[in-house]
Amino acid sequence: MAVFTSVTLEDLAPWMTQFPLGKALAIRGIASGIENSNFFIDTEQGEFVLTIFENLNFEQLPFYLKLMRHLADRDVLVPAPIANADGELCVALHGKPAAIVSKLSGSSQMEPLPVHCAEVGTMLARMHLAAQDFTIYQPNLRSLDWWQVTVPKVLGFLSDANRQLMQDEIAFQSSFAQTPTYRALTQGPVHADLFRNNVMFDGDKLTGFFDFYFAGCDSWLFDVAVTINDWCIDLATGELDLPRVNAMLNAYHAVRPFTPEESLAWQAMLRAAAFRFWLSRVFDFYQPRDAEMLTPHDPTHFERILRLRVSQVVAPLPQ
Ligand SMILES: Nc1ncnc2c1ncn2[C@@H]1O[C@H](COP(=O)(O)OP(=O)(O)O)[C@@H](O)[C@H]1O
Numbered sequence: 296m297a298v299f300t301s302v303t304l305e306d307l308a309p310w311m312t313q314f315p316l317g318k319a320l321a322i323r324g325i326a327s328g329i330e331n332s333n334f335f336i337d338t339e340q341g342e343f344v345l346t347i348f349e350n351l352n353f354e355q356l357p358f359y360l361k362l363m364r365h366l367a368d369r370d371v372l373v374p375a376p377i378a379n380a381d382g383e384l385c386v387a388l389h390g391k392p393a394a395i396v397s398k399l400s401g402s403s404q405m406e407p408l409p410v411h412c413a414e415v416g417t418m419l420a421r422m423h424l425a426a427q428d429f430t431i432y433q434p435n436l437r438s439l440d441w442w443q444v445t446v447p448k449v450l451g452f453l454s455d456a457n458r459q460l461m462q463d464e465i466a467f468q469s470s471f472a473q474t475p476t477y478r479a480l481t482q483g484p485v486h487a488d489l490f491r492n493n494v495m496f497d498g499d500k501l502t503g504f505f506d507f508y509f510a511g512c513d514s515w516l517f518d519v520a521v522t523i524n525d526w527c528i529d530l531a532t533g534e535l536d537l538p539r540v541n542a543m544l545n546a547y548h549a550v551r552p553f554t555p556e557e558s559l560a561w562q563a564m565l566r567a568a569a570f571r572f573w574l575s576r577v578f579d580f581y582q583p584r585d586a587e588m589l590t591p592h593d594p595t596h597f598e599r600i601l602r603l604r605v606s607q608v609v610a611p612l613p614q
């Protein structure tokens with residue numbers, strides 16, 4: 296279900312002449328993925344990934360593609376978008392925006408150990424630092440403003456207990472966002488969806504972060520919290536797994552030390568990260584998008600995580 300627009304080798308031949316990759320030798324649709332049409336392409340210069348964007352438009356894409364190019368140029372492991380002869384990273388194919396990026400080797404590590412979490416922590420800190428001088432601004436489009444307009448749309452679908460939880464959390468997060476602690480958090484471009492399925496490993500070595508299409512400017516700590524909530528938990532219960540949490544946080548801290556304000560904000564940020572994905576999953580569950588034939592992600596997973604992050608005191612950040 297991840298090839299919404301089909302492309303043949305014959306379609307590709309004239310289109311590829313604008314890229315410095317030689318001839319396309321083979322093309323294979325990629326089955327996973329839910330947003331875009333993705334293909335592996337073999338060219339005379341090696342293997343690449345072709346993406347046809349099904350929802351994002353030509354105005355929206357430069358932020359994501361230029362951010363990936365900026366990071367790749369600074370040795371952060373991400374797919375490097377390939378420019379055509381006019382220097383463009385995004386070019387129409389079958390009337391839709393399309394891009395070619397380098398192919399990361401390996402596969403996703405869905406049962407990570409502390410060693411994998413440490414790799415992710417190190418690269419995440421390097422990514423935050425490397426993106427500091429990226430000049431294009433786009434907010435995280437799934438942040439507080441989106442939460443505030445989306446919560447009223449889903450409240451009617453929820454049980455009394457979940458409606459209460461959602462109302463309490465949006466009130467808590469709205470007032471937390473006004474505090475000096477929140478305002479002191481360092482902000483910059485963040486991935487904002489760095490789940491296990493968006494990172495590649497070759498054995499224990501990280502080969503790259505990908506799927507930057509939820510990226511935007513937000514607090515670095517929010518990015519860390521999103522990542523911890525997916526990589527460092529017992530998947531059945533949502534409980535934090537301390538060996539993995541410590542591995543990721545210590546590795547991050549060794550590259551980009553956490554600040555005292557970030558320590559104060561840590562628990563609230565873990566709540567924010569759980570809330571963000573509970574809300575989007577509830578929204579997708581009750582208001583499925585057109586033409587989607589996919590099983591929506593389970594919202595109860597992040598409801599469980601949110602309840603835990605609200606009720607349990609979390610261990611402090613390394614200082
Ligand atoms: N640069 C890349 N290198 C290697 N594999 C990739 C790359 N980009 C995407 N893929 C593969 O394609 C799949 C779908 O990509 P993804 O970005 O998750 O799609 P979608 O945006 O449609 O959700 C990934 O799970 C991965 O296997």
Ligand SMILES: N[C@@H](CCOP(=O)(O)O)C(=O)O
Nearest residue numbers: 329488490493506572576592
């Ligand atoms: N990670 C999000 C959904 C985004 O899907 P992705 O496959 O594009 O990362 C979630 O789990 O709810």
